[in-house]
Amino acid sequence: xxxxxxxxxxxxxxxxxxxxxxxxxxxxxxxxxxxxxxxxxxxxxxxxxxxxxxxxxxxxxxxxxxxxxxxxxxxxxxxxxxxxxxxxxxxxxxxxxxxxxxxxxxxxxxxxxxxxxxxxxxxxxxxxxxxxxxxxxxxxxxxxxxxxxxxxxxxxxxxxxxxxxxxxxxxxxxxxxxxxxxxxxxxxxxxxxxxxxxxxxxxxxxxxxxxxxxxxxxxxxxxxxxxxxxxxxxxxxxxxxxxxxxxxxxxxxxxxxxxxxxxxxxxxxxxxxxxxxxxxxxxxxxxxxxxxxxxxxxxxxxxxxxxxxxxxxxxxxxxxxxxxxxxxxxxx
Numbered sequence: 001x002x003x004x005x006x007x008x009x010x011x012x013x014x015x016x017x018x019x020x021x022x023x024x025x026x027x028x029x030x031x032x033x034x035x036x037x038x039x040x041x042x043x044x045x046x047x048x049x050x051x052x053x054x055x056x057x058x059x060x061x062x063x064x065x066x067x068x069x070x071x072x073x074x075x076x077x078x079x080x081x082x083x084x085x086x087x088x089x090x091x092x093x094x095x096x097x098x099x100x101x102x103x104x105x106x107x108x109x110x111x112x113x114x115x116x117x118x119x120x121x122x123x124x125x126x127x128x129x130x131x132x133x134x135x136x137x138x139x140x141x142x143x144x145x146x147x148x149x150x151x152x153x154x155x156x157x158x159x160x161x162x163x164x165x166x167x168x169x170x171x172x173x174x175x176x177x178x179x180x181x182x183x184x185x186x187x188x189x190x191x192x193x194x195x196x197x198x199x200x201x202x203x204x205x206x207x208x209x210x211x212x213x214x215x216x217x218x219x220x221x222x223x224x225x226x227x228x229x230x231x232x233x234x235x236x237x238x239x240x241x242x243x244x245x246x247x248x249x250x251x252x253x254x255x256x257x258x259x260x261x262x263x264x265x266x267x268x269x270x271x272x273x274x275x276x277x278x279x280x281x282x283x284x285x286x287x288x289x290x291x292x293x294x295x296x297x298x299x300x301x302x303x304x305x306x307x308x309x310x311x312x313x314x315x316x317x318x319x320x321x322x323x324x325x326x327x328x329x330x331x332x
Contacts (some may be wrong), residue, residue, distance in 0.1 A: 004307050013040070018085070021318070023131035024056070025071045028307065029089040033315045037133045040322060050089040051182070053077075060084070064320070067314055074099035087325075088317045090106060090310060092116065092170075094330050095223045095250060103331070110328045114169035115310035116301035119135070120220075120248050121173035123300035127272035128216050131244045132157060155215075158182025161241070163214030165207070166233040166249070174218050175202050181184065186210050204318030211238040216246065223250035229253065236262035242269045248300040256287065261324075274300040 016066070019041030023029065026047050037043050041064070050056040051069060056071055057080055065086045075098045078084065087097060089111040102109050130136065139154050152294075162183040164171045175185045185202040192204035207230075210217070217239070221227050232255035245268050247254060256277050262268050270292040279298060287293055299306075313328070320327040 003244045005181040019064050020044070020062050021065045021067070022046070022059060023067045024059055025069045025313060027067045027069050029067075029312055029315070030311070033311065035224065036315060037067075037318065040318065054217075065318055067318065070096060072096045073102075074098050078102055078105055078107065081107075086110070086318065086321045087222055088314050088321075089330075090314045093250065095220065097330075099330055108321060108326050109330045110321065110326060111330050112310045112317070113328060115175040115313055116303070116306035117170045119303040119306040120170050120300045121177050123274065123296075124174050124218050124246055124248055125177050127246055127294055127296075128162075128218075128244055129157060131270040131272065131292075132160070133217070136291075136294070152257040156182075159319060160215040161183070161213055163188070163210040163243070164202070165210070165217065165219050167196070167202070168220065168222075170248075171218070171220035172200055174220060175200055180218075183216075184216060207235075208238055212240045214239075214243050215241050216244045218247045219245075219247045221249055221253065223252055228252050229255050231258075233258040236267045239267055242266060244268070244270045244272065251279065257292045260287055260290070263287075263292060270294070272296075274298055291312050 015188060021041050021043045023043070023045040026049060026195075028066060029045070034043070034045070046059055046170065057077065060066065060077070060081050062083055063081060064083050066084065067076050067078045067088045067090060068214070069090045073087070073096065078101050084107050086108045087102065087110070089097070089109065092111055092113040092115070097109055097111055125250055134152055141148070141151065155322050158181055160183045162178040163186045164175055164187050167175065167187045169188040171187065177186060179185050186205050186209070187200070187202040188205060188207050188210045199206050205213070219231070231252055235257055239262075252271070252276070259271060263271060272294045274296045275298055281288060288295070316325075317328055
């Protein structure tokens with residue numbers, strides 16, 4: 001071994017020894033992935049969410065790189081992390097981190113987009129069919145002693161107009177599946193183009209047209225200051241075909257008081273909510289009493305295949321950052 005190579009190996013070893021990596025809150029790493037992270041520096045792993053803010057701050061002490069699942073990192077917490085260089089998110093969403101604050105502090109934030117797109121798209125189509133075929137009603141009818149098939153003449157999926165808000169990786173996969181089942185797909189996005197429309201097999205329309213024309217509406221956009229509360233009383237009033245509303249994105253995209261009123265008034269026929277403004281919901285929330293709402297506990301992305309790919313990308317993002325080629329960087 002040459003003297004220069006030996007010096008370089010010693011330098012890398014010293015840098016790794018001085019670098020602290022922290023798994024903050026339960027990223028499901030395999031043994032092989034743990035070994036890869038251990039080779040990059042000192043590693044601390046926490047398998048459960050922190051009980052409170054003080055515990056979170058204690059976990060972050062001295063960290064240069066963190067892998068993060070769900071813990072919220074606001075500007076105050078980020079400013080307290082004087083050594084922090086990089087955050088690798090075990091998620092596609094990043095609204096639980098102050099991205100602007102991180103940028104101002106020179107902290108790189110990478111996320112894991114697209115890994116759970118198939119799972120979420122399958123969930124979306126499944127819950128749409130659940131209400132379109134009135135499966136819950138039919139099940140209750142039989143359990144209560146009925147057996148009148150003529151009460152359950154429903155509509156076929158391929159006759160529906162399927163509206164998608166947000167045509168990123170997940171929205172694109174939803175569009176693909178809906179189109180394969182014969183639906184006409186409308187989409188609303190910030191970056192429409194004829195080329196994208198032709199490639200994705202969708203028709204781009206403005207928000208008002210999508211709300212007016214859709215039989216099924218799927219929310220697949222990120223939560224930002226621009227999109228928070230984007231579906232409220234005004235938007236529900238524009239939903240001319242009493243659609244099924246599906247939200248697998250973020251709960252705060254919808255004004256939940258307006259949603260409750262829309263359900264009671266029949267402006268929409270049903271809602272499928274995988275996400276809520278407050279999770280878990282208040283047990284007294286009147287939405288929980290609505291029979292035409294299907295709730296799932298933020299699990300539309302929860303498949304072993306999707307989570308496995310998401311964990312691997314989370315680790316790869318750390319490796320890419322340390323090699324000087326950061327990837328999947330979130331920008332404000």
